Structures are given as C-alpha cells and as structure tokens.
Amino acid sequence: MKAYKIIQSNIHRNGLCAAHDIKKGKRIIEYKGKKITNKQADEDSKYGYDITYLFILNKKYLLDGDFKFNKARLINHSCNPKCEVLDESKSKIWITAMRDIKKNEELSYDYGFSFDSDYKDHICKCRSKNCVGFIVREGSRWRLKKQANS
Numbered sequence: 468m469k470a471y472k473i474i475q476s477n478i479h480r481n482g483l484c485a486a487h488d489i490k491k492g493k494r495i496i497e498y499k500g501k502k503i504t505n506k507q508a509d510e511d512s513k514y515g516y517d518i519t520y521l522f523i524l525n526k527k528y529l530l531d532g533d534f535k536f537n538k539a540r541l542i543n544h545s546c547n548p549k550c551e552v553l554d555e556s557k558s559k560i561w562i563t564a565m566r567d568i569k570k571n572e573e574l575s576y577d578y579g580f581s582f583d584s585d586y587k588d589h590i591c592k593c594r595s596k597n598c599v600g601f602i603v604r605e606g607s608r609w610r611l612k613k614q615a616n617s
C-alpha cells in the first residue's frame with residue numbers, strides 16, 4: 468500500500484498527503500526523473516526559468532523530475548516541512564518523514580531554493596507560523612528577515 472495519495476492541496480494546486488500514519492524516518496516516495504548533465508540543463512531552454520523540478524545530484528548531474536510518472540513532484544514546499552530529501556547514493560532521491568506524520572496530513576519539504584535575485588518569483592503559501600512568504604531554503608531565510616526589518 469502506498470504511503471501517499473494525491474489531493475487538492477491547501478498550499479498550491481495538487482499535492483500529496485499521507486495515506487496512513489507514517490513514522491519518522493520512513494521513506495515515503497522516490498523522486499523519479501531523468502538524469503541530465505549540467506551542460507544539457509544550460510543548453511536546453513526548457514530549464515531556463517523553471518527550476519522547480521530540478522535536483523542537483525552532484526557536480527555533473529541533475530535530476531529532471533518534470534514527468535507525469537514522478538508523483539513526488541506534486542509535493543509542495545513548506546517553511547515548516549514534514550518531510551526531507553534523502554539522497555543517499557546521489558543517484559536515488561527519497562522523500563522521507565522528518566517526523567511522525569498523521570493520516571491525511573499534507574506532505575511538504577524544503578525545496579532548498581537559494582536566496583538570489585529572483586526569489587520573489589517563488590511565492591510561498593504554506594501558511595505555517597514561520598512562513599517567510601517566499602520559497603527560500605531554511606539556511607537563507609535570515610536574509611529575508613533582515614530585509615524585512617531594515
């Protein structure tokens with residue numbers, strides 16, 4: 468039985484939620500896609516502006532997850548995520564539970580976008596208490612707070 472199901476998301480379009488209670492540390496779904504080189508990503512305009520489904524595997528390869536068969540692509544970003552990305556062998560990426568997740572809770576993880584000039588293109592609607600309004604990785608969010616205070 469699958470640990471997830473597709474739902475109408477509270478955050479953005481479709482999402483995934485837990486089909487049953489999931490224990491912390493459990494693997495939920497593999498993030499599947501096509502392995503491409505950095506060079507291909509640079510040269511193909513498909514990857515020009517939408518980085519949402521690209522995962523960096525290593526210096527040479529990226530994983531393009533923009534395929535219908537990759538259900539994990541439906542998982543939304545959250546500033547207070549329930550899942551994290553485990554890339555053990557650098558060729559397989561798993562979305563795992565960061566903490567115990569209850570049945571029907573929406574799955575989410577930190578997309579890990581860096582804080583750069585176009586961060587405003589990626590609005591976050593996760594509605595968690597600590598939401599900074601944009602999809603920016605946890606380690607860079609202090610920059611946003613600093614900006615808001617200045």
Ligand SMILES: [Zn+2]
Nearest residue numbers: 546591593598
């Ligand atoms: Zn948020």
